Amino acid sequence: GDSVTQMEGPVTLSEEAFLTINCTYTATGYPSLFWYVQYPGEGLQLLLKATKADDKGSNKGFEATYRKETTSFHLEKGSVQVSDSAVYFCASRGYNKLIFGAGTRLAVHP
């Protein structure tokens, strides 16, 4: 069945460091792909999305490109801030449902 695999955390970075969180998916066809963010004590918020191959989703300085050839949707940010500390979830849209990865906790220190 469809699945999403993302790198295990926690990821600990200093402020202004470069961030990459890897995500790969398995699916029949070409699903829409998403990154969601969960700040401490809160629900999930959509961070960015891409609906077809080679699309680049971007928001708040974060980017991810839908790579069909490598079935990947890695999240990147050039310069992280302390306020980016959160759990990040990669997700794939299957039939009538979102399938999530296990989540990657990011901690950014000043």
Place this chain on the structure above:
Amino acid sequence: SQTIHQWPATLVQPVGSPLSLECTVEGTSNPNLYWYRQAAGRGLQLLFYSVGIGQISSEVPQNLSASRPQDRQFILSSKKLLLSDSGFYLCAWKKDRDYGYTFGSGTRLTVV
């Protein structure tokens, strides 16, 4: 504008007690509705989804159940809670052809 409400925000229940979590959506009609659970240190697991009133699809066999008595109301229930039911429960909705899911703020359930 559309909003989604979940309550309560936190809940502590003894083992063997019943459970009822409610989720309602405002500002839209005939949404697809979802219940997810996030266990401590783990990812999000889809529990149930519904594409219409009275239509429930179960993803994982367990002692939980879901109901959709009204178009914009989705209820998660249990007759007898287990310790393993502890976790963070999230309700979500989307329109049938939309890409994005909107999540509620979640209910943190602790079974003691």
